[in-house]
Amino acid sequence: MIKKILLAISVLMTGFIIALYSDSFLRFKVRDIYLLSTFNKIEFIGKDFFFFNNVSYYIATAVTFLILYLANSTSTIVLFLKNSFIAVFIFIITLLALSAIDANLKLIQCTACDDGIKELKRNDINYSLLILSALFASIIPSLILLIKNRNKSGWVIKNKRNSD
Template identity: 35%
Template structure:
Protein backbone atom coordinates (compact mmCIF):
# COMPACT_ATOMS: atom_id res chain seq x y z
CA UNK A 1 0.00 0.00 0.00
CA UNK A 2 2.82 2.39 0.81
CA UNK A 3 4.43 1.74 -2.59
CA UNK A 4 1.16 2.67 -4.34
CA UNK A 5 1.26 6.07 -2.67
CA UNK A 6 4.99 6.75 -2.42
CA UNK A 7 6.15 6.12 -5.99
CA UNK A 8 3.45 8.18 -7.75
CA UNK A 9 4.08 10.96 -5.24
CA UNK A 10 7.80 10.78 -6.03
CA UNK A 11 6.97 10.99 -9.76
CA UNK A 12 4.81 14.04 -9.11
CA UNK A 13 7.47 15.73 -6.98
CA UNK A 14 10.20 14.76 -9.45
CA UNK A 15 8.30 16.42 -12.28
CA UNK A 16 7.75 19.47 -10.09
CA UNK A 17 11.49 19.61 -9.37
CA UNK A 18 12.35 19.31 -13.06
CA UNK A 19 9.93 22.17 -13.74
CA UNK A 20 11.63 24.41 -11.18
CA UNK A 21 15.08 23.46 -12.44
CA UNK A 22 14.38 24.06 -16.14
CA UNK A 23 11.95 26.98 -16.23
CA UNK A 24 14.41 29.81 -16.84
CA UNK A 25 16.65 27.75 -19.11
CA UNK A 26 13.81 26.74 -21.44
CA UNK A 27 12.50 30.31 -21.63
CA UNK A 28 15.95 31.55 -22.59
CA UNK A 29 16.23 28.76 -25.15
CA UNK A 30 12.88 29.81 -26.66
CA UNK A 31 14.15 33.42 -26.93
CA UNK A 32 17.26 32.17 -28.70
CA UNK A 33 15.17 30.07 -31.11
CA UNK A 34 12.94 33.05 -31.95
CA UNK A 35 16.00 35.17 -32.68
CA UNK A 36 17.81 32.43 -34.61
CA UNK A 37 14.93 31.41 -36.86
CA UNK A 38 14.17 34.98 -37.93
CA UNK A 39 17.79 35.99 -38.57
CA UNK A 40 17.69 38.56 -35.75
CA UNK A 41 14.47 40.11 -37.06
CA UNK A 42 12.93 39.61 -33.63
CA UNK A 43 14.47 41.48 -30.76
CA UNK A 44 13.48 41.48 -27.13
CA UNK A 45 13.46 44.48 -24.87
CA UNK A 46 12.26 45.30 -21.44
CA UNK A 47 13.02 43.81 -18.12
CA UNK A 48 12.90 40.09 -17.52
CA UNK A 49 10.81 39.70 -14.39
CA UNK A 50 11.63 36.29 -12.95
CA UNK A 51 10.93 36.44 -9.26
CA UNK A 52 8.17 33.82 -9.08
CA UNK A 53 7.65 30.55 -10.87
CA UNK A 54 4.53 30.31 -12.96
CA UNK A 55 2.19 27.71 -11.51
CA UNK A 56 0.97 26.53 -14.94
CA UNK A 57 4.47 25.57 -15.90
CA UNK A 58 5.16 23.73 -12.66
CA UNK A 59 1.79 21.94 -12.76
CA UNK A 60 2.47 20.77 -16.31
CA UNK A 61 5.81 19.26 -15.33
CA UNK A 62 4.37 17.70 -12.15
CA UNK A 63 1.62 15.98 -14.17
CA UNK A 64 4.17 14.90 -16.78
CA UNK A 65 6.26 13.32 -14.02
CA UNK A 66 3.21 11.43 -12.77
CA UNK A 67 2.33 10.34 -16.32
CA UNK A 68 5.88 9.13 -16.95
CA UNK A 69 5.83 7.11 -13.73
CA UNK A 70 2.66 5.31 -14.77
CA UNK A 71 3.78 4.86 -18.37
CA UNK A 72 7.27 3.59 -17.56
CA UNK A 73 6.03 1.25 -14.86
CA UNK A 74 5.26 -1.45 -17.41
CA UNK A 75 8.41 -1.04 -19.54
CA UNK A 76 11.68 -2.92 -19.36
CA UNK A 77 14.94 -0.99 -18.94
CA UNK A 78 15.87 -0.99 -22.67
CA UNK A 79 12.35 0.21 -23.52
CA UNK A 80 12.60 2.95 -20.89
CA UNK A 81 15.88 4.16 -22.37
CA UNK A 82 14.50 4.01 -25.91
CA UNK A 83 11.27 5.85 -25.10
CA UNK A 84 13.01 8.44 -22.91
CA UNK A 85 15.49 9.23 -25.70
CA UNK A 86 12.67 9.38 -28.22
CA UNK A 87 10.64 11.68 -25.96
CA UNK A 88 13.56 14.08 -25.47
CA UNK A 89 14.28 14.12 -29.22
CA UNK A 90 10.65 14.76 -30.13
CA UNK A 91 10.40 17.45 -27.44
CA UNK A 92 13.28 19.50 -28.86
CA UNK A 93 12.16 18.95 -32.45
CA UNK A 94 8.59 20.03 -31.62
CA UNK A 95 9.89 22.99 -29.61
CA UNK A 96 12.01 24.13 -32.56
CA UNK A 97 9.17 23.71 -35.08
CA UNK A 98 6.65 25.56 -32.92
CA UNK A 99 9.11 28.40 -32.28
CA UNK A 100 9.89 28.56 -36.00
CA UNK A 101 6.22 28.86 -36.95
CA UNK A 102 5.36 31.27 -34.15
CA UNK A 103 8.33 33.54 -34.83
CA UNK A 104 7.43 33.89 -38.51
CA UNK A 105 3.80 34.58 -37.64
CA UNK A 106 4.95 37.37 -35.35
CA UNK A 107 7.09 38.84 -38.17
CA UNK A 108 4.27 38.54 -40.73
CA UNK A 109 1.64 40.17 -38.53
CA UNK A 110 3.87 43.17 -37.81
CA UNK A 111 2.72 46.14 -39.88
CA UNK A 112 4.80 48.89 -38.28
CA UNK A 113 8.20 47.22 -38.20
CA UNK A 114 11.41 49.08 -38.94
CA UNK A 115 13.18 47.24 -41.77
CA UNK A 116 11.33 44.04 -40.92
CA UNK A 117 12.63 43.98 -37.34
CA UNK A 118 10.02 43.42 -34.68
CA UNK A 119 10.66 44.28 -31.07
CA UNK A 120 8.84 42.12 -28.56
CA UNK A 121 8.40 42.28 -24.83
CA UNK A 122 9.53 39.21 -22.96
CA UNK A 123 5.92 38.56 -21.99
CA UNK A 124 4.67 38.53 -25.61
CA UNK A 125 5.54 34.86 -26.03
CA UNK A 126 3.16 32.20 -24.70
CA UNK A 127 5.73 29.95 -23.06
CA UNK A 128 3.26 27.57 -21.43
CA UNK A 129 1.49 26.90 -24.71
CA UNK A 130 4.75 26.20 -26.54
CA UNK A 131 6.17 23.98 -23.81
CA UNK A 132 2.92 22.11 -23.15
CA UNK A 133 2.43 21.36 -26.85
CA UNK A 134 6.02 20.15 -27.17
CA UNK A 135 5.68 17.96 -24.09
CA UNK A 136 2.36 16.52 -25.24
CA UNK A 137 3.79 15.63 -28.64
CA UNK A 138 6.91 14.11 -27.09
CA UNK A 139 4.91 11.88 -24.77
CA UNK A 140 2.67 10.46 -27.49
CA UNK A 141 4.86 7.38 -28.11
CA UNK A 142 4.92 6.56 -24.39
CA UNK A 143 1.16 7.03 -24.12
CA UNK A 144 0.54 4.81 -27.12
CA UNK A 145 2.81 2.14 -25.62
CA UNK A 146 0.89 2.34 -22.33
CA UNK A 147 -2.50 2.03 -24.03
CA UNK A 148 -1.35 -0.94 -26.11
CA UNK A 149 0.03 -2.73 -23.05
CA UNK A 150 -3.22 -2.14 -21.14
CA UNK A 151 -5.29 -3.53 -24.00
CA UNK A 152 -3.01 -6.57 -24.22
CA UNK A 153 -3.46 -7.23 -20.50
CA UNK A 154 -7.25 -6.92 -20.63
Protein backbone atom coordinates (compact mmCIF):
# COMPACT_ATOMS: atom_id res chain seq x y z
CA MET A 1 0.00 0.00 0.00
CA ILE A 2 2.81 2.42 0.87
CA LYS A 3 4.52 1.55 -2.40
CA LYS A 4 1.36 2.50 -4.35
CA ILE A 5 1.01 5.78 -2.46
CA LEU A 6 4.67 6.69 -3.04
CA LEU A 7 4.34 5.81 -6.72
CA ALA A 8 1.20 7.97 -7.01
CA ILE A 9 2.99 10.88 -5.32
CA SER A 10 5.96 10.49 -7.68
CA VAL A 11 3.60 10.47 -10.68
CA LEU A 12 1.95 13.63 -9.34
CA MET A 13 5.34 15.32 -8.89
CA THR A 14 6.42 14.22 -12.37
CA GLY A 15 3.30 15.81 -13.83
CA PHE A 16 4.04 19.02 -11.93
CA ILE A 17 7.65 19.11 -13.17
CA ILE A 18 6.55 18.45 -16.75
CA ALA A 19 4.04 21.31 -16.39
CA LEU A 20 6.83 23.65 -15.27
CA TYR A 21 9.06 22.77 -18.21
CA SER A 22 6.36 22.62 -20.88
CA ASP A 23 4.72 25.92 -19.97
CA SER A 24 6.64 28.28 -22.27
CA PHE A 25 6.80 25.63 -25.00
CA LEU A 26 3.00 25.38 -25.10
CA ARG A 27 2.66 29.17 -25.13
CA PHE A 28 4.90 29.36 -28.21
CA LYS A 29 2.99 26.55 -29.90
CA VAL A 30 -0.36 28.24 -29.25
CA ARG A 31 0.97 31.41 -30.87
CA ASP A 32 2.22 29.35 -33.82
CA ILE A 33 -1.27 27.85 -34.18
CA TYR A 34 -2.74 31.35 -34.13
CA LEU A 35 -0.44 32.38 -36.98
CA LEU A 36 -0.90 29.23 -39.06
CA SER A 37 -4.66 29.02 -38.70
CA THR A 38 -5.16 32.63 -39.78
CA PHE A 39 -2.55 32.52 -42.55
CA ASN A 40 -0.38 35.08 -40.70
CA LYS A 41 -3.22 37.60 -40.44
CA ILE A 42 -2.41 38.04 -36.75
CA GLU A 43 0.67 39.94 -35.70
CA PHE A 44 1.98 39.74 -32.16
CA ILE A 45 3.24 43.00 -30.73
CA GLY A 46 4.96 43.97 -27.51
CA LYS A 47 7.34 42.07 -25.34
CA ASP A 48 6.64 38.59 -24.10
CA PHE A 49 6.56 39.38 -20.40
CA PHE A 50 5.72 36.15 -18.64
CA PHE A 51 6.83 34.58 -15.37
CA PHE A 52 4.49 31.72 -14.55
CA ASN A 53 1.19 30.41 -15.78
CA ASN A 54 -1.92 30.18 -13.65
CA VAL A 55 -1.52 27.81 -10.68
CA SER A 56 -4.49 25.80 -11.91
CA TYR A 57 -2.45 24.84 -15.00
CA TYR A 58 0.27 23.21 -12.88
CA ILE A 59 -2.22 21.45 -10.63
CA ALA A 60 -4.35 20.26 -13.55
CA THR A 61 -1.34 18.86 -15.39
CA ALA A 62 -0.18 16.99 -12.30
CA VAL A 63 -3.69 15.63 -11.64
CA THR A 64 -3.99 14.62 -15.31
CA PHE A 65 -0.86 12.50 -14.96
CA LEU A 66 -2.19 11.02 -11.74
CA ILE A 67 -5.56 10.10 -13.29
CA LEU A 68 -3.82 8.56 -16.29
CA TYR A 69 -1.69 6.49 -13.91
CA LEU A 70 -4.60 5.43 -11.67
CA ALA A 71 -6.78 4.45 -14.63
CA ASN A 72 -4.02 2.29 -16.07
CA SER A 73 -2.28 1.04 -12.91
CA THR A 74 -3.55 -2.50 -13.41
CA SER A 75 -3.08 -2.49 -17.19
CA THR A 76 -0.26 -3.97 -19.17
CA ILE A 77 2.55 -1.76 -20.43
CA VAL A 78 1.24 -1.95 -23.99
CA LEU A 79 -2.26 -0.86 -22.92
CA PHE A 80 -0.80 1.89 -20.73
CA LEU A 81 1.25 3.22 -23.66
CA LYS A 82 -1.79 3.00 -25.95
CA ASN A 83 -3.95 4.95 -23.50
CA SER A 84 -1.17 7.51 -22.97
CA PHE A 85 -0.84 7.96 -26.73
CA ILE A 86 -4.59 8.46 -27.03
CA ALA A 87 -4.51 11.08 -24.25
CA VAL A 88 -1.64 12.97 -25.92
CA PHE A 89 -3.38 12.76 -29.31
CA ILE A 90 -6.64 14.13 -27.89
CA PHE A 91 -4.69 16.90 -26.12
CA ILE A 92 -2.95 17.96 -29.34
CA ILE A 93 -6.09 17.84 -31.48
CA THR A 94 -8.13 19.75 -28.90
CA LEU A 95 -5.43 22.38 -28.44
CA LEU A 96 -5.15 22.80 -32.22
CA ALA A 97 -8.91 23.12 -32.66
CA LEU A 98 -9.52 25.49 -29.75
CA SER A 99 -6.57 27.72 -30.63
CA ALA A 100 -7.57 27.89 -34.30
CA ILE A 101 -11.17 28.72 -33.43
CA ASP A 102 -10.11 31.39 -30.94
CA ALA A 103 -7.64 32.91 -33.41
CA ASN A 104 -10.22 33.11 -36.16
CA LEU A 105 -12.79 34.59 -33.78
CA LYS A 106 -10.31 37.28 -32.78
CA LEU A 107 -9.67 37.96 -36.45
CA ILE A 108 -13.39 38.19 -37.21
CA GLN A 109 -13.83 40.70 -34.39
CA CYS A 110 -11.33 43.03 -36.00
CA THR A 111 -13.24 45.76 -37.82
CA ALA A 112 -10.51 48.38 -38.11
CA CYS A 113 -7.52 46.23 -39.04
CA ASP A 114 -4.85 47.53 -41.38
CA ASP A 115 -4.75 45.28 -44.47
CA GLY A 116 -6.79 42.68 -42.60
CA ILE A 117 -3.99 42.05 -40.09
CA LYS A 118 -4.99 42.00 -36.42
CA GLU A 119 -2.44 43.13 -33.89
CA LEU A 120 -2.50 41.19 -30.64
CA LYS A 121 -0.39 41.57 -27.55
CA ARG A 122 1.18 38.28 -26.60
CA ASN A 123 -0.74 38.21 -23.33
CA ASP A 124 -4.12 38.81 -25.02
CA ILE A 125 -4.43 35.07 -25.50
CA ASN A 126 -5.93 33.11 -22.62
CA TYR A 127 -3.32 30.35 -22.64
CA SER A 128 -4.55 28.83 -19.39
CA LEU A 129 -8.09 28.35 -20.67
CA LEU A 130 -6.92 26.78 -23.92
CA ILE A 131 -4.45 24.41 -22.29
CA LEU A 132 -6.74 23.48 -19.39
CA SER A 133 -9.57 22.71 -21.81
CA ALA A 134 -7.27 20.49 -23.86
CA LEU A 135 -6.04 18.76 -20.69
CA PHE A 136 -9.60 18.10 -19.57
CA ALA A 137 -10.56 16.69 -22.96
CA SER A 138 -7.49 14.44 -23.02
CA ILE A 139 -8.24 12.88 -19.66
CA ILE A 140 -11.88 12.01 -20.36
CA PRO A 141 -11.11 8.48 -21.70
CA SER A 142 -8.98 7.75 -18.63
CA LEU A 143 -11.74 9.00 -16.33
CA ILE A 144 -14.22 6.71 -18.05
CA LEU A 145 -11.78 3.79 -17.71
CA LEU A 146 -11.19 4.65 -14.04
CA ILE A 147 -14.93 4.72 -13.33
CA LYS A 148 -15.48 1.41 -15.18
CA ASN A 149 -12.63 -0.23 -13.26
CA ARG A 150 -13.99 1.16 -10.01
CA ASN A 151 -17.46 -0.26 -10.68
CA LYS A 152 -16.06 -3.68 -11.67
CA SER A 153 -13.91 -4.03 -8.58
CA GLY A 154 -16.82 -3.31 -6.26
CA TRP A 155 -15.61 0.02 -4.89
CA VAL A 156 -19.05 1.49 -5.28
CA ILE A 157 -21.36 0.87 -2.36
CA LYS A 158 -24.80 0.12 -3.71
CA ASN A 159 -27.77 1.80 -2.17
CA LYS A 160 -29.82 -0.80 -0.30
CA ARG A 161 -33.43 -0.01 0.44
CA ASN A 162 -35.27 -1.53 3.27
CA SER A 163 -38.51 -3.12 2.31
CA ASP A 164 -40.19 -2.02 5.52
